Amino acid sequence: MTNSDITTMALMIDANTTSPKFAPALLSEITQYGAVGVRRIYTDWTIAAPNGWKEFLALYALQPVQQYTDSPGRNAADGALIIDAMDLLHTGRFSGFLLVSSDDTLARLALRIREQGVMVYGFGERLTPRSFVTACDRFVYLDTREPSSAEPESVEPQDAGRSPLRALIDKRVMTKAKEVCPPPGQQRLAKQRCRFDDPVFDEIAHAVYAIADQDGRATLGAVGTQILKQMPGFDVRDYGYAKLSDLAEDCFFLEVERVGDIMQAITVRLVSIHSDVPIPVDDHRTLEDRRQSGGQ
Numbered sequence: 001m002t003n004s005d006i007t008t009m010a011l012m013i014d015a016n017t018t019s020p021k022f023a024p025a026l027l028s029e030i031t032q033y034g035a036v037g038v039r040r041i042y043t044d045w046t047i048a049a050p051n052g053w054k055e056f057l058a059l060y061a062l063q064p065v066q067q068y069t070d071s072p073g074r075n076a077a078d079g080a081l082i083i084d085a086m087d088l089l090h091t092g093r094f095s096g097f098l099l100v101s102s103d104d105t106l107a108r109l110a111l112r113i114r115e116q117g118v119m120v121y122g123f124g125e126r127l128t129p130r131s132f133v134t135a136c137d138r139f140v141y142l143d144t145r146e147p148s149s150a151e152p153e154s155v156e157p158q159d160a161g162r163s164p165l166r167a168l169i170d171k172r173v174m175t176k177a178k179e180v181c182p183p184p185g186q187q188r189l190a191k192q193r194c195r196f197d198d199p200v201f202d203e204i205a206h207a208v209y210a211i212a213d214q215d216g217r218a219t220l221g222a223v224g225t226q227i228l229k230q231m232p233g234f235d236v237r238d239y240g241y242a243k244l245s246d247l248a249e250d251c252f253f254l255e256v257e258r259v260g261d262i263m264q265a266i267t268v269r270l271v272s273i274h275s276d277v278p279i280p281v282d283d284h285r286t287l288e289d290r291r292q293s294g295g296q
Contacts, residue, residue, distance in 0.1 A: 007034030007095045010088050014101040015043035016077045020052035022142040026123055027060045030098055042077035044069045078105040085109055102128045110135035139233040203231045208270050220266040
C-alpha cells in the first residue's frame with residue numbers, strides 16, 4: 001500500500017463548545033474514518049474552563065492550540081480553527097476533515113471544504129444547530145455514544161397522528177406490524193424500536209422511494225447513502241442496531257431480500273404502497289391531504 005492509498009484526515013476540535021467527557025467516545029469513533037494526520041484542539045488554555053481536556057492531550061496525541069479570549073462571552077477559538085482548516089485544505093493532503101463543535105460557527109467552513117470535493121464529518125451534541133449538522137456529509141452525535149448503565153425504558157407504541165410514512169402504508173400492514181412487535185422486555189437496546197411515529201422511519205421510506213428501480217427495489221448500501229444525504233445525523237446505533245441491515249429487518253414496511261451465501265447482496269422494497277396516489281420524495285403531505293387536492 002502506498003501513501004496515496006491511505007485516507008488521511010484532519011481532526012479539529014473546538015474545546016469551547018465540546019465537553020471533555022466526550023473525548024473517549026470521540027477518539028474511538030474517529031478511528032473508522034482513516035489515519036488522522038492532524039489532531040488539533042482549540043481554546044484559551046490559560047483559563048480554568050477547558051482544563052478537563054488537558055488530561056486527554058497526551059493520551060490521544062492532541063495538539064493544543066492557544067487562542068486568547070479577547071472579550072467575555074466570545075468564542076475566539078473557532079476563528080483560529082477556521083483559518084488553520086483553510087490552510088490545511090489548500091495543501092491538498094487530506095481526504096476529509098473531522099470537525100468537532102456543538103454550535104453553528106463552523107457551518108460555513110464545512111460547506112467551503114465540501115465545495116473543494118473533500119469530505120466533512122461533524123461531531124457534536126444533540127443541541128448542535130441544524131445548520132452545522134446539514135453542512136456536513138455525515139454528523140455524529142457524541143452524547144449518544146456515551147455508555148449508560150441505566151436500563152432502557154419501555155416506550156409504548158404512540159399514535160400521535162398520521163405521519164407521511166403512515167400515509168404510505170395501508171392499515172392492514174400497520175396492524176400486523178403491531179402484532180409482531182416484541183414487548184419492551186425482549187427488545188435489544190432501542191427504546192424507539194416500536195415507535196412507529198419516529199421521523200427516521202419516514203426518512204428510510206423516502207430514501208427507498210427515491211432510488212428504487214422499476215421493480216421498486218433498491219440495494220441497502222444505496223439506501224444508506226441516500227439516508228445520510230437526507231439526514232446527515234443518522235446512525236443506526238442511535239436505534240440500538242449494529243448494522244443497517246438489522247434495522248431494515250425490523251422495519252415493518254420493508255421487504256428485505258438477501259442473495260448469496262457468503263457475500264450477500266441485500267435489497268429492500270417498500271410493501272403495501274398505495275399505487276393509486278404516487279408520492280414524490282420531496283412531498284411530505286399525507287395521503288389524505290393529497291387525495292383532497294386531487295393527487296396534485
